[in-house]
Amino acid sequence: MKNILFMLAVLLAFTANSQNTITKTVGEFTTLKAFDLIDVELIKAEENKVEISGKNAKDVAVINKNGVLKIRMKLEESFDGRDTYVKVYFTNLETIDANEGAFVASEHEFKQIELTLKAQEGALIKLQTQVTILDIKAITGGEVKTSGTAKKQLVNLSTGGLYSAKDLTAHDSEVTIVAGGEAKVKTLENLDIKIRAGGLVVVYGTPKNVTKNKALGGRIEYKN
Known part of the structure; x- marks a missing residue:
């Protein structure tokens, strides 16, 4: 009897969940x-x-x-x-844009030529990539987390934007931070860093060439 009641409860829960799912x-x-x-x-x-x-x-x-x-x-x-x-x-x-505290994630690894990720207003994007060009934009507390690989990554952060990519290996990287933000990047060859009015770039690995341009504050840290 208990088994029958249990199975009935599971069936009702499954039915209710199915009814509450809207497909478009x-x-x-x-x-x-x-x-x-x-x-x-x-x-x-x-x-x-x-x-x-x-x-x-x-x-x-x-x-x-x-x-x-x-x-x-x-x-x-x-x-x-x-x-x-x-x-x-x-x-x-091709473009994923998270706003107003939204959370966007996937178990799928994005294998393609170009991918653009944008996060703002406290939103979060978390993805795996295998791309040629990865374009990142994060502002107003938005955060992007990536893992995988990219031939080239272009990172633009401002007003508290965050980019966490220590688990993504890029051949070349360009990182620009204006008015605060934090980037964690791992680059093999060429790393170009520009910081204006505060910000932090944490460099993982040992890129062969590093170009630095800072004005009105900003920090660069190296971690192996």
């Missing part, structure tokens, strides 16, 4: 923008679609305009995406 088919897109504290998981697939779950699933707006897929809470629920989870199934993704 979306057209082609190459840019993703996430907002409002929403957790987003990126999944490489053969079709583009979105699955939404969590207590505020019905209040999530999914808008695809000109190849830019925006995921945010509806106006009356703005900045209230906690405990709201979105799975984004994609065929091709």
